[in-house]
Amino acid sequence: MKRSELALLLAAAMAVCGGCGMSMQKNGTVSETLARLTTPSTEPTADAPTTEPTEAPVLVRVEDPTQTPHIFFHSLIVDPALAFDGEGEDDGYNLYMTTVKEFREILQQLYDNGYVLVGLHDIAVETEDGFVPGDIYLPEGKKPVIISQDDVNYYDYMRGDGFATKLVVQDGKVLCEYEENGQTLTGAYDLVPILDEFVEEHPDFSYNGAKAVIAVTGYAGAFGYRALDMPGSPEYESDCAKAAAVAEALRNSGYEIASHSYAHINFTKSSCEKIANDTDLWVERIGNVIGGTDILIYPFGADISTKIYPESYEDTEKFDLLYDRGFRYFCHVDNLPDAWVQLNTRYVRQSRRNLDGFRLYHYPDKMRDLLSDPEKVLDDRRPLPVPEIS
Numbered sequence: 001m002k003r004s005e006l007a008l009l010l011a012a013a014m015a016v017c018g019g020c021g022m023s024m025q026k027n028g029t030v031s032e033t034l035a036r037l038t039t040p041s042t043e044p045t046a047d048a049p050t051t052e053p054t055e056a057p058v059l060v061r062v063e064d065p066t067q068t069p070h071i072f073f074h075s076l077i078v079d080p081a082l083a084f085d086g087e088g089e090d091d092g093y094n095l096y097m098t099t100v101k102e103f104r105e106i107l108q109q110l111y112d113n114g115y116v117l118v119g120l121h122d123i124a125v126e127t128e129d130g131f132v133p134g135d136i137y138l139p140e141g142k143k144p145v146i147i148s149q150d151d152v153n154y155y156d157y158m159r160g161d162g163f164a165t166k167l168v169v170q171d172g173k174v175l176c177e178y179e180e181n182g183q184t185l186t187g188a189y190d191l192v193p194i195l196d197e198f199v200e201e202h203p204d205f206s207y208n209g210a211k212a213v214i215a216v217t218g219y220a221g222a223f224g225y226r227a228l229d230m231p232g233s234p235e236y237e238s239d240c241a242k243a244a245a246v247a248e249a250l251r252n253s254g255y256e257i258a259s260h261s262y263a264h265i266n267f268t269k270s271s272c273e274k275i276a277n278d279t280d281l282w283v284e285r286i287g288n289v290i291g292g293t294d295i296l297i298y299p300f301g302a303d304i305s306t307k308i309y310p311e312s313y314e315d316t317e318k319f320d321l322l323y324d325r326g327f328r329y330f331c332h333v334d335n336l337p338d339a340w341v342q343l344n345t346r347y348v349r350q351s352r353r354n355l356d357g358f359r360l361y362h363y364p365d366k367m368r369d370l371l372s373d374p375e376k377v378l379d380d381r382r383p384l385p386v387p388e389i390s
């Protein structure tokens with residue numbers, strides 16, 4: 001490596017540290033960061049034996065991190081035959097869920113298109129003057145993207161429908177439990193371990209170790225541990241310990257955790273009193289066990305403000321009560337292909353786009369900025385046509 005390149009890398013790493021102290025503490029030392037930043041973006045070829053040091057890519061500051069697209073998913077369908085068996089929630093799954101096969105294809109296409117995962121805390125950081133764009137350094141030609149997953153709770157209604165049933169920690173890694181023919185299997189049956197595997201194979205898909213934002217409600221516990229919402233029950237202590245271990249392992253491996261409200265409430269329609277009570281309950285039952293968060297992912301994508309960008313939240317009672325409870329990063333749903341982030345003295349607000357059956361089937365053209373071949377993503381085991389949202 002030339003000295004000038006090393007200087008550039010060091011400057012980049014220091015900028016990362018200065019701009020994002022929290023994620024540096026979370027994700028490791030400067031040298032670890034450098035190791036990640038300098039990971040080669042291409043596989044070694046026959047001409048370049050693996051024993052030879054690989055030329056590090058030149059890192060470039062992302063000009064406008066507020067243009068970072070944010071895409072989101074729900075629990076992934078492992079077995080479409082069970083999800084689409086003609087009973088129960090078939091239409092809901094077809095509309096709002098993504099299959100494991102589709103998710104793997106989406107990751108591959110994002111990667112092939114030059115996208116790199118960054119954290120929500122990377123795109124905007126808090127300073128004395130409020131939130132400002134973060135300093136993100138990526139290899140030339142690469143683009144940042146954020147992924148999140150909602151409702152990582154494994155609700156009762158999904159049992160027997162071909163979804164994972166909980167997250168577990170094994171040798172420091174987060175895996176899923178999945179029931180098949182009366183047996184409990186442990187493996188990569190949902191977004192977290194599948195994403196972990198992909199980043200392991202393609203380390204340059206992750207900036208500074210960032211993976212995804214994992215959002216949980218509270219009324220059914222978290223990560224598949226029901227008793228978090230049943231203080232005093234025989235399983236309470238054990239479920240709390242297991243859920244806390246999952247949260248710790250998630251954070252250690254580059255995930256951020258978000259509140260998705262306690263009761264999956266609609267923040268647009270709910271009164272201030274209802275929002276305050278719901279938020280306090282999430283903090284009491286969930287946040288106190290798995291760790292607090294400053295990220296709120298709105299259920300239904302329903303924002304406290306119906307005014308779209310660039311209208312501000314400021315001076316609204318709902319915002320003030322959420323701010324007082326520690327929330328700074330707010331994400332709703334807005335499928336405009338142009339990503340937007342609103343930075344304010346007291347908050348960051350970002351639009352997200354769903355990549356589910358509804359979007360993949362009805363609006364493939366609107367995903368061409370993210371995916372090179374959206375039609376190829378749609379799982380042929382889905383019943384077609386995917387219904388319209390009624």
Ligand SMILES: [Zn+2]
Pocket residue numbers: 150151260264299300
């Ligand atoms: Zn939700």
